[in-house]
Amino acid sequence: MWIYEKKLQYPVRVSKCDVRMAKFLIEQYGGADGELAAALRYLNQRYTVPDKVIGLLNDIGTEELAHLEMIATMVYKLTKDATAEEMERCGLGAHYANHDKALFYGNAAGVPWTATYIQAKGDPIADLYEDIAAEEKARATYQWLINMTDDTDLKDSLSFLREREIVHSQRFREAVEILKEERERKKVF
Amino acid sequence: MHTFRKKYRVYVSPYDPCPPMTKKTYETPPQLYLGFQPYGLPQYPPSEALRQGTLWPALYAPYQSPYKDKYGKREADE
Numbered sequence: 720m721w722i723y724e725k726k727l728q729y730p731v732r733v734s735k736c737d738v739r740m741a742k743f744l745i746e747q748y749g750g751a752d753g754e755l756a757a758a759l760r761y762l763n764q765r766y767t768v769p770d771k772v773i774g775l776l777n778d779i780g781t782e783e784l785a786h787l788e789m790i791a792t793m794v795y796k797l798t799k800d801a802t803a804e805e806m807e808r809c810g811l812g813a814h815y816a817n818h819d820k821a822l823f824y825g826n827a828a829g830v831p832w833t834a835t836y837i838q839a840k841g842d843p844i845a846d847l848y849e850d851i852a853a854e855e856k857a858r859a860t861y862q863w864l865i866n867m868t869d870d871t872d873l874k875d876s877l878s879f880l881r882e883r884e885i886v887h888s889q890r891f892r893e894a895v896e897i898l899k900e901e902r903e904r905k906k907v908f
Numbered sequence: 909m910h911t912f913r914k915k916y917r918v919y920v921s922p923y924d925p926c927p928p929m930t931k932k933t934y935e936t937p938p939q940l941y942l943g944f945q946p947y948g949l950p951q952y953p954p955s956e957a958l959r960q961g962t963l964w965p966a967l968y969a970p971y972q973s974p975y976k977d978k979y980g981k982r983e984a985d986e
Binding site: 729866869880881882883889893 | 937960
C-alpha cells in the first residue's frame with residue numbers, strides 16, 4: 720500500500736530545447752541501471768531479506784519510483800513540443816514510429832526493458848551486493864548524463880538524483896554491516 | 909581527508925589516430941570511505957538538505973564534469 724503525493728520529490732526544470740537529450744535520459748528510465756529496474760529490484764527483494772533490512776529496501780524502492788517520475792518529467796518536457804521531423808533528427812524516429820510522444824521503458828539505444836536486468840538470488844549478501852553495484856552504476860550514468868548537457872537547470876535535477884544514489888549506496892553498505900553482526904560486538908582475541 | 913576524484917595519466921602513442929586525452933579521472937565518493945555512519949554527525953538545515961539530496965555534509969559530494977564543456981577534450985582541472 721502506498722500513499723501518493725501529487726508532487727515531484729525534487730523540482731524538474733528544463734530550460735534548453737534539446738530533444739536529443741531526451742533520448743539519452745531514457746537510459747535512466749528503462750535502462751539496465753535505470754530507476755524502473757532499481758524500484759522493481761528492491762521492492763521484489765524485500766520479501767526475502769532478514770527483517771532488519773526489509774524496511775530499507777521498502778523505502779529505497781519506493782524512492783526510486785519518485786526518481787522514475789522525475790526522469791519521465793524531463794523526457795516529457797523535452798519531447799512534448801517536438802515535430803515528427805525533430806524527433807527523427809534527434810535519433811528518436813524509431814521511437815516516434817512506434818510510440819508517438821508516449822514514453823516507453825527502454826534504454827538510450829531503444830532496447831526495451833527486460834526483467835533479466837534485475838536479480839533476486841535469495842541470499843541476502845548476494846542481493847545487497849547487487850544493490851550496491853546498481854547504485855554505483857546509476858551514479859555513473861548520472862555523471863555521464865551531466866557531462867552530456869549544458870542545461871544548468873537539468874544538471875541541477877540530475878545532480879540531486881546522483882546524490883541520492885550516493886546515500887542509497889551508503890545505506891546498502893550499512894545493511895551489509897548489520898547482517899554481518901560484528902558491528903557492536905566487543906571482540907576479544 | 910580523501911578526495912572525491914582521482915586522476916591518472918594515460919600512455920599516448922606517437923601513432924594514435926586521434927588527438928590524445930592525456931589525463932583520465934574517476935570518482936571516489938564518500939560512501940567508499942565512511943563505513944557504518946557514526947551517530948551525531950553534523951547535519952544541514954532541512955531546506956538545504958532537501959536541496960542537496962542529503963542531510964549529511966559527510967555524504968555530500970557534488971559532481972562537475974571533468975571536461976571543459978560538452979565538446980571540450982581537455983580536463984578543466986589540472
